[in-house]
Amino acid sequence: MNYRTHIVSDLSEIGQAGWDGLVRAQDKPNPFLSYAFLHALHESGSAAPQTGWQPQYLVLFDGEELAAALPLYVKDHSYGEYVFDWAWADAYQRHGLDYYPKLLSAIPFTPVSGPRLMARDAHARAALVDVLVATQQATEVSSTHLLFPPEEQARQLKEAGFLLRSGVQFHWLNGGYANFEEFLATLEQKKRKNIRAERRKVAQAGVTLRRVRGREATHADWVLFNRCYRNTYRAHHSTPYLNLDFFERIGRDMPDNILLVIAEREGRPIAASLVIHDETTLYGRYWGELEHVPCLHFEAAYYQPLEFCIEQKIAVFEGGAQGEHKMARGFLPTRTWSAHWLAHPSFADAVERFLERESGGIDDYLDELNERTPFRK
Structure with a gap:
């Protein structure tokens, strides 16, 4: 099936009905993916080109139907992301290379996991990944980062050549x-x-x-x-x-x-x-x-x-980014994911080695936290 691919800088080009219809079709959507929340970020100037967040949403249409979409921004800084890559940007600078602009798929200022590769079915999701890979290779961005996708989408991105990174949040279960x-x-x-x-x-x-x-x-x-x-x-x-x-x-x-x-x-x-x-x-x-x-x-x-x-x-209270102190208040550690692609081969290799070491540390940290449960034995 052939999809029409668009780059959308304003969600009003899609419309609330089309956008929210696709969001509702996802497994475990959340309010931060809604047209109301994202459009408010853009229209208020909070996440807008003048603040370093340039919307460039990738969308696929099947006829007039929205078949897939990826919230995507061109960014010239790393503020408001909660998966920190400042050290990577600093390394690029020290070697005389530009780290910005970069591509970022995330909900601005919101470290909440949820669908990033939004699609009506597996075929459309695979096509969306192909479009993302082609887009990042055709532009002069240093890298692409998808923050807080569900694990299954992170694994799909790994198959497409992305490096995976994990982190820890604290969630309360009712x-x-x-x-x-x-x-x-x-x-x-x-x-x-x-x-x-x-x-x-x-x-x-x-x-x-x-x-x-x-x-x-x-x-x-x-x-x-x-x-x-x-x-x-x-x-x-x-x-x-x-x-x-x-x-x-x-x-x-x-x-x-x-x-x-x-x-x-x-x-x-x-x-x-x-x-x-x-x-x-x-x-x-x-x-x-x-x-x-x-x-x-x-x-x-x-x-x-x-x-x-x-x-x-x-059922669940997601406490936001970081905060080991939340465990004392009944919150439990939960693994989060992000996926990263870097255009420069040498830097991609260096980051891959770093992430392998970091992943082992995250595993040990989670094991340690799970041994310190706040609940009665």
Whole structure:
């Protein structure tokens, strides 16, 4: 079968119905693949050419039907990715070579695993891989990187000549708990004691928390969250990736996937967290504070969302990138994947040797973590 191949710089060229129809056809899609989320990133200027994210989505059409698609960006930096290749870029520079521009398939600023090679069937997915390989070889990019694909797609990319890299995240699994206390009862005594102490410390500081579903969120709520988010980035001497326009867009266009947790003291809002969810999974995303209260981050970004998962019978809470401290709060280590192709043969060989050594270290790290389960024996 012959497909028409397009490079799309604006998702409106495809349209929401066509894009979301393909997303829903995937195994285990998530809200970050939705038209609403990606279009909000682009239209708000958060992930746009002026910020170093140039959309160049690869799409395959069968007649008028969207048969396959790959979220793809031309990038001139490595910010907002969560699979770090700064050392590779530095090595290129030291040898007088350009590492940027590069091709990146990822959800900007979002270390969440999910389909990257989106296709209606295996034939279309194989054709999409062929188009990707031909595209990267026909351009002058240094490399191509697909971040956080499911393992089966990572293996398919390996067969196409990509190098695989693995990492570790921490996910909480819902054991069908009736309430938060029942969950706590499954943890080791020290872990239970520490969590109760953290929650008590927040309450004793006079902080109350309220959960705001997306359909209930007001303009004032989003202004507050944006203030908290930007203030925390400034406190860490960093530049925030997202803006108020983005937050209001997702609040308007995907409200059923949104939960805000707002912390208040003496009637004043002082902090907020934002999580995104569907019926099966909740994803810890963004946090910010205007006033520091010890342990408030854990309450707003972990314990309140955990209670929400239990109440809504959501099966998994993906805690986001990094964070071994999450194990003490009932999260367990989970392997993640990325796939990488480098055009320069010598650098490809060097990176392959590096990844072989790194992979052994990741295996050992996972073994060590799994021996330190936070749950009662």
